[in-house]
Amino acid sequence: MxxxxxxxxxxxxxxxxxxxxxxxxxxxxxxxxxxxRGEIFQTLVRSIVGQQISVKAADTIHGRLERLCEEINVESIASCTLEDLASCGLSLKKSQYIRGIATSEVPLLPEGFEEMDDDSIAKHLVQFKGVGPWTAEMMLIFSLMRPxxxxxxxxxxxxxxxxxxxxxxxxxxxxxxxxxxxxxxxxxxxxxxxxxxxxxxxx
The missing domain is CATH 1.10.1670.40 (Endonuclease Iii, domain 2)
Structure with missing residues (x-):
């Protein structure tokens, strides 16, 4: 990444x-x-935050998340309650998606992903609730830098x-x-x- x-x-x-x-x-x-951004979880969070809302609204919510967590990563999101996340302006569903992925035992990227094609990685990513084709594509572009x-x-x-x-x-x-x-x-x-x-x- x-x-x-x-x-x-x-x-x-x-x-x-x-x-x-x-x-x-x-x-x-x-x-x-x-x-x-390098860190795929940060790209994931920003992508889920940005689903079906304006860029300006997404930036506002993401800024609140950063203030809440100091640094957005798996550990900081996992330590938040759903109420904490919702207080930043996230819907309950988006809060559940983000926290669910942060606490999942399934790795966000499979072993050997560097050798996998884009479609195979996307297929792995969309198994997580809250990650659809668009979110997977943003992760491929902005974190994995697939051309x-x-x-x-x-x-x-x-x-x-x-x-x-x-x-x-x-x-x-x-x-x-x-x-x-x-x-x-x-x-x-x-x-x-x-x-x-x-x-x-x-x-």
Whole structure:
């Protein structure tokens, strides 16, 4: 798991800057980059917090969690009660999800995950309550730094693609638009998010 700029980022920028659809966006934000947190549990918590709420609301709740726990990790979350977590603005379900994963005996990442493909890791992650395909994709992008994850379940990615190609309405059509972005679709997602948000997205 990596922190900061992905090792493959410069290659991704070179590849995507020549794309007729995405190239101008890449050039506009070429000095910025996707930044990884390194610790997968922190990415998991931020992703669950951010499910189905605005970025601003998620940042507020996450800030309260940080003040409550000092450092967000398995131990600090496991020591919190559901009431503690809910006091930060989390719903009861999200509180249960986060604490349930923190206290689970099943490791968040399986042994040998470095050699596993993205789909296999995602399949392992979604067995945890509260982790759906979108959350697994955020973990693959922002913690494991996998370069070719296309999150078509993300509203921002959908809006970004439709902004480039208004006729791309279905998942199949959007998938086809993104084919030329392989093998750096994670970077493409980041640039789509960046084009829509005033600050870089982080999970």
């Amino acid at each position: 990596q922190k900061g700029k992905p090792q493959w980022w410069d290659e991704a920028v070179d590849h995507l800057s020549g794309d007729p659809l995405l190239g101008s966006t890449v050039e506009l934000y070429s000095e910025e980059y996707l930044s990884g 070719d994850v296309l999150s078509l379940g993300d509203l921002g990615v959908e809006r970004g693609i439709q902004g480039l190609v208004p006729g791309a309405v279905t998942k199949k059509e959007m998938f086809e638009v993104a084919e030329s972005w392989r093998p750096y679709r994670s970077a493409a997602c980041w640039f789509l998010w960046r084009s829509l948000d005033p600050v870089p997205v982080e999970y």
